[in-house]
Amino acid sequence: MKRGFSTTTLIRVPPTALFRFLADPSTAAVIDPAVVRYEPEGGTMGLGVRNQVHLRIMGLPIRVTSETTAWEPGRQMAFRSIRPAWPVVAAATHRFEPAPEGTTYTWSMEFIPTGRGGGLVSALSAAMFQRNARAQQQRVRVVLEAALP
Numbered sequence: 001m002k003r004g005f006s007t008t009t010l011i012r013v014p015p016t017a018l019f020r021f022l023a024d025p026s027t028a029a030v031i032d033p034a035v036v037r038y039e040p041e042g043g044t045m046g047l048g049v050r051n052q053v054h055l056r057i058m059g060l061p062i063r064v065t066s067e068t069t070a071w072e073p074g075r076q077m078a079f080r081s082i083r084p085a086w087p088v089v090a091a092a093t094h095r096f097e098p099a100p101e102g103t104t105y106t107w108s109m110e111f112i113p114t115g116r117g118g119g120l121v122s123a124l125s126a127a128m129f130q131r132n133a134r135a136q137q138q139r140v141r142v143v144l145e146a147a148l149p
Contacts, residue, residue, distance in 0.1 A: 004110035012102035047071035
């Protein structure tokens with residue numbers, strides 16, 4: 001059984017500026033303090049690109065490889081984990097919709113069990129990542145809106 005979430009916030013910058021900020025690998029640690037390193041193969045994010053992500057969660061080093069499954073500048077980007085592929089696969093979508101005050105930013109994730117223990121891990125991951133996604137959206141909002149003239 002898939003588990004997931006969707007969280008939306010308003011950020012007072014245009015969709016292209018928000019997309020550009022999130023698409024820059026150098027901002028990954030600003031957005032999520034658990035990120036130690038974020039490296040798209042070839043150095044630039046885009047459709048079909050694999051991303052090497054090094055995290056430190058609760059003191060544990062974690063390495064994840066994801067693949068970019070959607071890339072529409074200013075509109076959406078999506079990723080799917082490919083390593084590790086057990087006990088869950090994660091799929092994340094970031095959507096950017098123009099709003100009169102800036103951008104309505106929606107981050108959705110699904111966690112798909114792939115084997116033994118996957119149901120429990122997907123439920124725990126959905127809860128943990130939802131809390132983290134909300135915090136990350138607020139960090140992005142604060143950083144980008146602080147840079148406004």
